[in-house]
Amino acid sequence: MSNTPGDAQWPMQWSLSGKVNWRASRNTALALTAGSVSIILLIVAIAVNSTNQPTPLIVVALIDAIIIPAYFVAGVLDLRT
Template identity: 40%
Template sequence: MTGIAVTLLTLATLIVMSIRFDRGHREIARLPMQWSLSGRVNWTAPRRLALAFTPVLAAILLITIQITAPVQTQPPGSDGSVLPALLTAALLLVVTHAIHLRLCDRMTSRMN
């Protein structure tokens, strides 16, 4: 039950982050998706697709962790809890999405 709550809370957080960013950047048609080491944008995606990418990826990843973890062989002494892996993945997804949105914000503010 805790795993489901973590998944839903993470997805809600990512979706709210994307919606808030979208509301503030409606004039931008495409958002950067990858940067080179020199800081140049390698490729872009349509704004809505770019903002939906991380929440969709998170849903796939977090659900996969919950489904596959119970069927894997657990080491002796392990309680078989999937919560540490789920929390780690959730935290990394939220932080990564925040960094991506910050970089997009910085890049779009330079363009204006």
């Protein structure tokens, strides 16, 4: 069971004064989180690859870029039930 109603808006950004700048629906908030994590991990994997790091490190970074978004998708699907 979800802690928030399905139509609730989640705060996504706060100003320095502590006021919420903008909100998103639960599913959008989780999707944005998963997407931003994927992009960051992909950038890290590319940066590591360009510095001739060991292949296992690159493989782990790419696997993380798949597993973390899948975890968030599973969370969204679980919250819907």
